[in-house]
Amino acid sequence: MAVLEVKNIHKSFGRTEVLKGIDFTLEAGQVLTIIGSSGSGKTTLLRCLNSLEFADKGQIVVGGDMIFDAESNKRLSESELRQNRLHFGLVFQNFNLFPQYSVLENVTLAPRLLNKGTKEEIEKNALELIDSVGLLDKKDNYPCELSGGQQQRVAIARALAMNPKILCFDEPTSALDPELTGEVLKVIRSLAEKHMTMIIVTHEMTFAHDVSDKIIFMDNGVIAEEGSPAILENPESERLQAFLTSF
Amino acid sequence: MNGFFEQFPIVFQSLNIGFIQTLKLFAVTLLGAIPLGLVISFGSMSKFKPLSAVVRVLVWIIRGTPLMLQLLIIFYFPGLVFGKQLWGGGESGRFIASAVAFILNYACYFSEIYRGGIQGIPHGQQEAGQVLGLSKRQIFFKITLLQMIKRIVPPMSNEIITLVKDTSLARIIALQEVIWAGQAFMKGSQGISGAIWPLFFTGVYYLAFSGILTLLFGWVEKKLSYFKA
Numbered sequence: 302m303a304v305l306e307v308k309n310i311h312k313s314f315g316r317t318e319v320l321k322g323i324d325f326t327l328e329a330g331q332v333l334t335i336i337g338s339s340g341s342g343k344t345t346l347l348r349c350l351n352s353l354e355f356a357d358k359g360q361i362v363v364g365g366d367m368i369f370d371a372e373s374n375k376r377l378s379e380s381e382l383r384q385n386r387l388h389f390g391l392v393f394q395n396f397n398l399f400p401q402y403s404v405l406e407n408v409t410l411a412p413r414l415l416n417k418g419t420k421e422e423i424e425k426n427a428l429e430l431i432d433s434v435g436l437l438d439k440k441d442n443y444p445c446e447l448s449g450g451q452q453q454r455v456a457i458a459r460a461l462a463m464n465p466k467i468l469c470f471d472e473p474t475s476a477l478d479p480e481l482t483g484e485v486l487k488v489i490r491s492l493a494e495k496h497m498t499m500i501i502v503t504h505e506m507t508f509a510h511d512v513s514d515k516i517i518f519m520d521n522g523v524i525a526e527e528g529s530p531a532i533l534e535n536p537e538s539e540r541l542q543a544f545l546t547s548f
Numbered sequence: 549m550n551g552f553f554e555q556f557p558i559v560f561q562s563l564n565i566g567f568i569q570t571l572k573l574f575a576v577t578l579l580g581a582i583p584l585g586l587v588i589s590f591g592s593m594s595k596f597k598p599l600s601a602v603v604r605v606l607v608w609i610i611r612g613t614p615l616m617l618q619l620l621i622i623f624y625f626p627g628l629v630f631g632k633q634l635w636g637g638g639e640s641g642r643f644i645a646s647a648v649a650f651i652l653n654y655a656c657y658f659s660e661i662y663r664g665g666i667q668g669i670p671h672g673q674q675e676a677g678q679v680l681g682l683s684k685r686q687i688f689f690k691i692t693l694l695q696m697i698k699r700i701v702p703p704m705s706n707e708i709i710t711l712v713k714d715t716s717l718a719r720i721i722a723l724q725e726v727i728w729a730g731q732a733f734m735k736g737s738q739g740i741s742g743a744i745w746p747l748f749f750t751g752v753y754y755l756a757f758s759g760i761l762t763l764l765f766g767w768v769e770k771k772l773s774y775f776k777a
Contacts, residue, residue, distance in 0.1 A: 351678075351679050352678075353675055353678060353679070379683065379684070383681045383682075383683065384681075386678060386679055386680075386681050387681040389679070390679065391679040393672055393675070393676065395670075395672055397670070397672040397673060397675065397676035398676075399673065399676070399691055400695065400775040400776055400777045401694045401695060401698075401775045401777065410680075410690065411677075411680035411681060411682060414682060414686050414690060415681055415682070443774060443775050444775070444776075445775055445776040459680070460679075460680075463680055463681060
């Protein structure tokens with residue numbers, strides 16, 4: 302059964318229609334990569350999934366439960382909204398670590414505040430996650446003492462600490478120097494090997510080709526082409542051909 | 549009593565009493581204005597337009613007129629217009645009226661500092677809290693607040709040191725603070741008259757106290773320098 306079903310998502314900002322009917326499904330353990338040029342609506346789609354924006358039309362179904370339905374008149378309460386957000390994790394382009402907290406505190410903050418176990422359990426789990434992103438020796442450092450790549454790896458550990466069903470990445474390497482992107486991609490790759498369900502928005506085409514089960518090419522608010530990573534080698538649509546030659 | 553050494557103990561004691569009144573007004577103003585400023589800043593940032601408009605007009609009026617004028621109006625207005633001494637008589641009445649004027653005035657200045665501090669925090673901080681499932685309250689107290697405090701310490705220390713000296717404005721409604729106490733020896737008090745040095749000496753109190761505050765705020769800034777926000 303699909304862990305995520307996205308049905309007919311529309312979203313406008315003022316008079317600009319950013320998403321013009323997006324449909325896709327995602328199976329558990331799969332990696333979906335969304336590619337497309339800037340302004341094609343990729344980030345807005347991720348933000349709708351994470352309830353940071355609300356679609357004007359359409360439905361989002363997670364694990365068989367309708368978590369969002371634009372047609373329903375019922376407004377989501379604050380606590381329902383928070384529940385919905387917990388299905389997803391989001392790793393931001395700019396990391397958005399909490400600067401006043403150490404690496405370990407960044408990872409434990411949300412589980413502690415939401416009572417996701419005893420202090421010891423939460424800390425043990427956090428240390429395992431920090432170790433898995435290769436930063437155990439930095440656990441007591443503050444974000445300002447880390448490189449961009451290290452900060453992004455902490456952000457991944459922080460998102461994983463809430464045990465989301467689906468982890469989303471919004472251009473996770475776009476704010477990094479080229480020599481730092483590799484270490485972040487390596488972490489995402491290792492998550493894919495562990496069959497973490499992920500949605501990745503990225504411009505790293507080689508990475509997308511290697512790590513994805515499914516690729517969606519978005520253009521001007523619609524899905525212009527989708528399929529296996531092979532579409533990157535043999536694109537059908539002219540738009541995707543043109544997009545790929547820009548790399 | 550013409551000799552300085554004869555005058556000193558009398559003047560010193562009198563100025564100490566005056567300075568205690570100065571410190572009381574300073575402390576009460578901070579206790580009232582720090583939280584009230586937060587309420588006003590939330591009001592001015594409210595998405596409910598009529599509320600934010602009213603609050604912004606209030607802040608404009610308070611910041612746009614002299615504190616001395618506000619003191620005079622708040623002290624005399626209830627008595628002259630309604631014929632009723634709202635604040636009570638004597639020194640305690642003058643203190644209450646001064647405290648009301650100072651709290652209102654400083655809360656408006658603080659609210660603008662808070663607003664700058666809150667709006668200066670990148671929106672991504674709030675979103676990072678949201679996607680982790682935190683409530684608005686948790687996001688404010690556990691994520692935003694300390695970053696805001698770090699940002700506002702330098703402008704707040706500036707305002708608070710100004711407040712130390714502004715308390716002397718309460719002299720206009722004859723609050724018996726340290727300058728009032730020093731001036732008394734010019735006119736004549738406790739057998740001393742025509743003495744100007746006690747007035748100069750009040751400056752020592754202000755210098756010492758603002759010096760202590762400067763050190764204190766420097767220490768707080770240093771304490772918060774472990775992170776960048």
